[in-house]
Amino acid sequence: MKSSTTYSKQSSKTASKPGKRVRLNRFLADCGLGSRRKVEELISAGAISINGEICTDLASYVDPEHDEVCHEGNILKAETEKIFIIMNKPAGYVVSQKDEYNRRTVYDLLPEKFASLPYAGRLDKASEGLLLFSNDGALIKALTHPSHKVEKTYKVDVEPRLNRAALQTLRKGVEIEGGVTQSAAVFVKNENEKGMSLKMVITEGRKRQIRLMVEAVGGKVKKLRRLQFGPIHLKDLPLGRWRPLLQPEIRSLYMATANKRKT
Numbered sequence: 001m002k003s004s005t006t007y008s009k010q011s012s013k014t015a016s017k018p019g020k021r022v023r024l025n026r027f028l029a030d031c032g033l034g035s036r037r038k039v040e041e042l043i044s045a046g047a048i049s050i051n052g053e054i055c056t057d058l059a060s061y062v063d064p065e066h067d068e069v070c071h072e073g074n075i076l077k078a079e080t081e082k083i084f085i086i087m088n089k090p091a092g093y094v095v096s097q098k099d100e101y102n103r104r105t106v107y108d109l110l111p112e113k114f115a116s117l118p119y120a121g122r123l124d125k126a127s128e129g130l131l132l133f134s135n136d137g138a139l140i141k142a143l144t145h146p147s148h149k150v151e152k153t154y155k156v157d158v159e160p161r162l163n164r165a166a167l168q169t170l171r172k173g174v175e176i177e178g179g180v181t182q183s184a185a186v187f188v189k190n191e192n193e194k195g196m197s198l199k200m201v202i203t204e205g206r207k208r209q210i211r212l213m214v215e216a217v218g219g220k221v222k223k224l225r226r227l228q229f230g231p232i233h234l235k236d237l238p239l240g241r242w243r244p245l246l247q248p249e250i251r252s253l254y255m256a257t258a259n260k261r262k263t
Contacts, residue, residue, distance in 0.1 A: 022064065025043065084132070152203070
């Protein structure tokens with residue numbers, strides 16, 4: 001960037017006219033630059049300027065109507081229309097806006113206009129199922145932060161067949177990378193001599209969590225599919241397809257996270 005000046009909250013150039021001031025990280029998330037955590041990384045890296053001055057202060061506020069906020073020289077405007085999308089992710093796609101190994105990403109399945117739309121709830125490359133996208137940063141945070149305990153439901157095909165003790169361990173909590181998992185609901189849907197199909201409901205979202213949980217009790221996940229995220233169900237959405245959420249679905253998301261979102 002051209003300017004080398006560091007912005008501070010007391011700068012006379014910021015919010016020089018009265019208006020509604022909002023936290024910088026919320027404004028950037030509303031502009032579609034990613035989750036709160038992602039945009040805070042951009043701020044810390046010096047990629048954001050306010051009225052011509054680089055800002056690295058995570059506690060900064062801006063007036064969206066009067067301040068000029070830029071990302072790497074590009075003027076930002078907050079999204080005025082809220083967007084909510086559900087996708088049935090196929091296996092073989094990574095959940096990332098860009099991939100350093102040039103692998104296919106879920107954004108290849110979306111129109112170009114949604115190329116920077118933040119997602120809620122990462123699935124690994126081999127997994128399938130429900131993904132949510134929205135430019136409502138507060139909603140994304142409420143859906144994904146582990147303290148909010150939003151339920152996520154999965155169909156998990158496992159080999160070999162797990163015994164009762166292993167299933168009970170999954171329910172109570174199992175030691176994986178990052179510590180013991182929170183309690184989970186585990187139901188046996190089908191089983192045979194070689195393996196079993198489980199319905200698992202968790203409220204966390206650690207990296208590869210269900211795969212690691214199953215491995216910790218002696219099994220291996222053969223197929224993993226997310227069926228539900230909070231109140232939203234995958235239902236019969238075809239694999240690899242997406243659609244806008246319906247108004248009743250959007251209302252249900254807001255109701256489910258009403259006490260968890262910060263305004």
